[in-house]
Amino acid sequence: MISTRNLKRRLPILPSFLMLALFMAGPIVWALYISLTNTSLTGTAAQDSQFIGLDNYLTMLGDPDFPNAVWLTVVFVVGSAIIGQNTLGLFLAIGFRSASKAIKKTTSALVMAAWMLPEIVVAFAAYVFFNTDGTLNQILLSLGVDPIAWLFEAPMLAIVLANIWRGTAFSLLVYMAALDDVPEEITEAARIDGASSSQHLFLVTLPIIKNSINTNLMLITLQTLSVFTLVYTMTRGGPSGKSTTLPVFAYDQAFRVADIGYGAAISVVMILIGVIFSVIYLRLLRSEGDKNE
Amino acid sequence: MKSKKTILGASAVALLLVGAVSGCTASSEEATSVNSEAEQKTIKVSYLVNDGFKQLDDLFNKVKPEFEEKNPGVVVELDPITGTDSDYTTKLSLMHQDPSTQPDVFYQDSFLVRSDVAAGYLLNLDQYVSEWDEWDMFDEGAKGAGQDASGSVYAISMGTDSRGIYYNKPVLEEAGIDLPWQPENWDELMADVRQIKESTGEIAFNTYSGNGAGEGAVMQGFFMFLYGTGEDPLFDNASGKWVIGSQGFRDSLAAYETLFQEELAAPVEEAADGNMWQKVLGPWIKDGTVAATIDGSWVPRMWGSAGGDFEWPEYEDEIGVAYMPSQDGGSKVTLSGGWTLALGSETEHPEEAFAFLTEALNYENALKFYVDNAQIAVRSDVAQDEAYQSANKFVPFFTDLVSSTNFRPATEDYPRISIAVQQATDDIMFGNKTVEEAAAAYDQAVIDIVGEENVIRK
Known part of the structure; x- marks a missing residue:
């Protein structure tokens, strides 16, 4: 009886299960x-394509461009998501609690704008900003600083900054919601006990919102891992491979070199990297949950 | 209550599924009914459009109404694709993956014909050209550009081109170079280029390079050096094998190294940008920022087209042309390519699609395209036309160069070999590799692509 009942209960999730199988698992298997x-x-x-076993993966091991792309991807994810978006989002959210309405409104409008715009628009805006004749250099010039070819001299810095601008709004929203859950009494108690603001942050606020931090880190890591449009529009992975992250590397191999098989192999490795990150974050979340119980 | 909920849930699922299925059938029924009701045949024509290339868009917009009037019931759907050459190539390959997206007629670079025939994207045109009375007007080289290894026809040439050096006359005069300028070998070329650099301090000699420039980096760049180092420097025609380990390849890389290290060529941050040609042929050659540049015979179409982004009517007085000398002198070096029109292998209306193709390439339209687009004529009848011969000042120069031209190896592996050559120029330009290292990496790449048994050491 129970099993039938369970079956009936689970029936309504069948459509979403089928959808996931079709649109998520399907492409991965393919x-x-x-x-x-x-x-x-x-x-x-x-x-007339041939089955060649693990040849594409063996090629990848011997391809000097592959470790380069993995390294740049790590730099991009750690720099723009884990450090950039995450920290900036957190500090903005904390700052907003005591900021005046006017400041709060203008700042959040600026941050949210990049989030609401389509990625390609953000990418072009960033391209124009960092371009040799672009906005940044015009500002520098008016301050008497010689222009720098940012996208050429420091392509990774440019795309990391662009992605911080693009994605901070997401972390900001997550942390604004999380901070609302920090009980007022605890904050007050800490203040009465004479905690400094940094002590308050590290000993009170952060431990309370730890779960939100983990969830946020997992989501933005996975999002950033697969960023393509921003990088491709700004630098095309160049110059000479200096900003070729894994998605751009996979695109180049699949569509410029026309080697779809190799491009797919790189995508599979990207999926694996995403899975590894997810498992780590989920572990962290779960151990935290256990403690609470 | 529970059972009611279950029923509700189940019926919702059922509805969803039925909806999805019926949605599919409805849309496909709709599509067929539209077709049969109007008894219309639609031909999709895909082609490239960008800042420097609007001439084909012009041509097709002229041909479409003329063709539709002559062929009632046939509708031409123009599908211009905006982008660079390589974006276009990628998009077209993806469109070929499914009959519902594959174009019926499309614009195709001749160097991709063989590999796309091998991929099964192109329709065999043997039967159609045999019934086309104007086919005999095309010269042999042009016919070859659209054939596979067995001589079957898959694509029809829209014109060919050749390559040389354009230079800014006042700038060279200022630098003390005797005009008309014509270096006779690489040593003379380098000596003159250094002299120009002394005088202007700017880009003395532009040659395209690197991954960003794509096929341009080899055609309007590296091959102009390589093909001046001896016979069959890339592909050995006698044995049908790819050449590796050659001195000519290393010498050409060394020439690139000199040009970039001594800053005779464009600064690397500019050269790495695939769109640099827009600056070179736009502001730079006009104001002398670039003194001389390797480029194709089609360039005058850009300067000559009134109202375009590159309009420069004074070019006929300001610009001179020289051929690219071979390494040790004694011959002119040039390369020819060209684009074609082809039909999609899965087209449902091959007769109508071919009729559109022949309409677009008839005497009048071929003449228009050759003139507007500064193509070298491949129809012998049009080549005699006064309007063609006087289309721009440099037509005789570039047409004459065709007699000493080189074509890229017509094999299906060429596009991937070309990528390997682009990589070698990229590494030299950035100083990532020495000449020996870049040449060795190229040799290995060629072996990886075609296999040890298909290479020959020279």
């Missing part, structure tokens, strides 16, 4: 399959 073939965009292998 990418896995393609990555084991020599599928190409042109030439004989486009029409």
